[in-house]
Amino acid sequence: MAAESAGLKVAAIDYRLVPIGDGGVLVDCGERIESEVNAWVRAAARAIEEAKLAGVLELVPTYRSLAVFYDSCVVRQAELLARLPALLDRIASVPGAARRWRIPVCYGGEYGIDLEPLAERHGLSPAQLVERHAARIYRIYMIGFMPGFAYLGGLDPSLHTPRRDSPRSLTPEGSISIGGAQTAVASVAAPSGWHLIGRTPVRTFEPERERPFLLDAGDEVRFVPIEHARFAAFEACAEEDWQWSEAV
Amino acid sequence: MERGSMSVNGRCRLRVLSPGLAASLQDAGRPGLGAFGVPPSGPLDELSFTLANALVGNPVGATALEFSLVGPRLLVEGAPCVIAVCGDARVEINGEESDAYRSHWLEPGDRLSLPRLRSGARGYLAIAGGFAARSSLGSRATLLRAGLGGLDGRCLVAGDLLKAQETAARHRLRRCDRLLPQRDRRPIRVVLGPQHDYFAPEQRERWLASEYRIGASSDRMGYRLEGPPIQCAAGHNIVSDAIATGSIQVPGSGEPIIAMHDRQSTGGYPKIATVIRADLIRLGQLAPGDRLGFEAVSVEQGEDIWRGRSRELARLLERLG
Numbered sequence: 001m002a003a004e005s006a007g008l009k010v011a012a013i014d015y016r017l018v019p020i021g022d023g024g025v026l027v028d029c030g031e032r033i034e035s036e037v038n039a040w041v042r043a044a045a046r047a048i049e050e051a052k053l054a055g056v057l058e059l060v061p062t063y064r065s066l067a068v069f070y071d072s073c074v075v076r077q078a079e080l081l082a083r084l085p086a087l088l089d090r091i092a093s094v095p096g097a098a099r100r101w102r103i104p105v106c107y108g109g110e111y112g113i114d115l116e117p118l119a120e121r122h123g124l125s126p127a128q129l130v131e132r133h134a135a136r137i138y139r140i141y142m143i144g145f146m147p148g149f150a151y152l153g154g155l156d157p158s159l160h161t162p163r164r165d166s167p168r169s170l171t172p173e174g175s176i177s178i179g180g181a182q183t184a185v186a187s188v189a190a191p192s193g194w195h196l197i198g199r200t201p202v203r204t205f206e207p208e209r210e211r212p213f214l215l216d217a218g219d220e221v222r223f224v225p226i227e228h229a230r231f232a233a234f235e236a237c238a239e240e241d242w243q244w245s246e247a248v
Numbered sequence: 249m250e251r252g253s254m255s256v257n258g259r260c261r262l263r264v265l266s267p268g269l270a271a272s273l274q275d276a277g278r279p280g281l282g283a284f285g286v287p288p289s290g291p292l293d294e295l296s297f298t299l300a301n302a303l304v305g306n307p308v309g310a311t312a313l314e315f316s317l318v319g320p321r322l323l324v325e326g327a328p329c330v331i332a333v334c335g336d337a338r339v340e341i342n343g344e345e346s347d348a349y350r351s352h353w354l355e356p357g358d359r360l361s362l363p364r365l366r367s368g369a370r371g372y373l374a375i376a377g378g379f380a381a382r383s384s385l386g387s388r389a390t391l392l393r394a395g396l397g398g399l400d401g402r403c404l405v406a407g408d409l410l411k412a413q414e415t416a417a418r419h420r421l422r423r424c425d426r427l428l429p430q431r432d433r434r435p436i437r438v439v440l441g442p443q444h445d446y447f448a449p450e451q452r453e454r455w456l457a458s459e460y461r462i463g464a465s466s467d468r469m470g471y472r473l474e475g476p477p478i479q480c481a482a483g484h485n486i487v488s489d490a491i492a493t494g495s496i497q498v499p500g501s502g503e504p505i506i507a508m509h510d511r512q513s514t515g516g517y518p519k520i521a522t523v524i525r526a527d528l529i530r531l532g533q534l535a536p537g538d539r540l541g542f543e544a545v546s547v548e549q550g551e552d553i554w555r556g557r558s559r560e561l562a563r564l565l566e567r568l569g
Binding site: 018019020021022023024026028031032033045057058059060061062063064065066067069072073076077078142143144145146147148149151187188190207208212213217 | 279280281282283284285286384385393394396438439440441442486487488489490492494495512513514515521522523524525547548549550551553554555558
């Protein structure tokens with residue numbers, strides 16, 4: 001982790017450039033969820049941003065791809081296709097995490113209704129599952145789906161769980177869930193087919209706040225179990241002594 | 249009522265007597281926030297929205313009201329105002345039939361009624377100065393599923409008060425040609441991809457040769473299409489990838505979903521094609537039950553069409569001054 005925070009060297013990654021209609025180009029690394037690929041995607045976003053290409057409007061990084069949206073009245077896709085490889089093929093290192101957040105979580109009970117069945121499924125006690133989930137340092141692979149919704153990589157392989165057969169039509173904001181090889185922090189109430197193991201009282205998306213989105217792709221996250229009784233105090237922002245981040 | 253030049257003092261309110269269907273305030277939206285999971289929002293038919301604003305002297309992207317199929321009934325209160333309606337709308341002022349594609353001077357006590365559209369799916373009501381609304385993340389556009397912008401992030405309900413923003417500008421009444429995107433009945437043009445090669449060639453051809461119907465549960469997030477299902481050889485779940493407005497996703501049911509302006513920013517279904525920028529406007533005028541087909545074009549063709557449209561619109565806006 002320490003090495004990565006200083007910028008980690010990466011090998012070249014195979015990608016292809018495909019059109020997203022007449023307003024976007026997809027830098028596509030294929031069907032992979034790997035930390036190295038995701039780090040390269042973030043490095044690609046940084047390289048394109050720094051090049052300040054005329055007509056480029058927006059960059060949307062995901063696990064394994066980067067969408068480059070452009071204004072076709074300013075630049076043609078053909079010009080972008082000619083210029084992007086020079087930027088992308090030069091990527092030699094990826095940025096480390098800027099921050100590591102400490103996110104308080106109420107695990108189980110009313111806050112994580114799937115904790116017990118999930119623990120049973122994996123032959124663990126609920127406390128063991130919580131311990132394993134809270135032991136890892138996660139990387140935010142992408143913010144997507146809904147405003148501020150964070151997808152995290154780095155889940156303990158023993159906790160990987162396929163999604164529920166039938167999604168729930170609404171799950172509470174702040175839900176901490178497990179789906180496949182990932183875990184997520186829900187910023188808003190949303191439909192979800194993931195297993196709900198806990199809930200954070202922290203509003204990771206607050207449109208009226210000076211910093212509307214707490215979390216950013218590339219940040220690290222550590223989940224810190226808290227007693228259920230503290231949920232309300234956190235929600236009211238009364239936990240002034242909480243240490244929100246730690247050294248990466 | 250034709251006057252050379254008038255000023256409105258911005259204290260005008262429109263009381264909502266009946267809200268119409270899915271009526272929400274929209275502006276230029278929230279472009280550039282996709283990396284935070286935020287959709288662009290904004291008007292489904294950008295052309296009609298822009299013309300309505302231009303007809304009342306507003307800058308491009310001022311906050312206007314979008315409605316679907318049926319518009320609201322409104323009572324003017326407080327002060328006079330200047331309004332315009334675009335889309336194939338019937339405009340009734342105090343029970344008398346009037347015209348869309350021109351601006352109107354309304355006095356307190358006047359009633360404005362926008363009954364069912366003659367054709368198309370969307371109508372736009374603009375007011376001089378633009379509507380006042382809460383700004384969230386730099387935009388007043390309503391985003392229902394996150395409760396952002398507009399009137400508490402929701403659609404109009406009876407009893408709402410739509411307030412005009414203060415404007416010191418003097419107004420003259422304007423009119424323009426009825427430019428209805430829905431008159432163009434050609435197939436919706438698309439660029440194949442990004443995942444078109446996940447589909448077997450015969451599946452792609454079947455899709456392009458088929459006619460689809462816009463499903464009943466279609467909304468500003470997406471249009472669900474009903475018609476021949478398309479199979480994806482590689483399966484219908486991919487590692488989440490960015491979605492664009494106009495992305496045509498094919499979920500497990502095989503019936504495509506077109507991502508619209510309030511879409512998710514990312515999603516896990518393969519995308520067979522992307523609607524070209526220019527035809528998003530025509531798509532915005534399609535309603536549940538309408539039929540559509542698709543035609544593949546090249547990126548360059550899409551760009552040429554959009555460049556042409558942008559030039560035409562710029563000329564039009566210049567004339568409306």
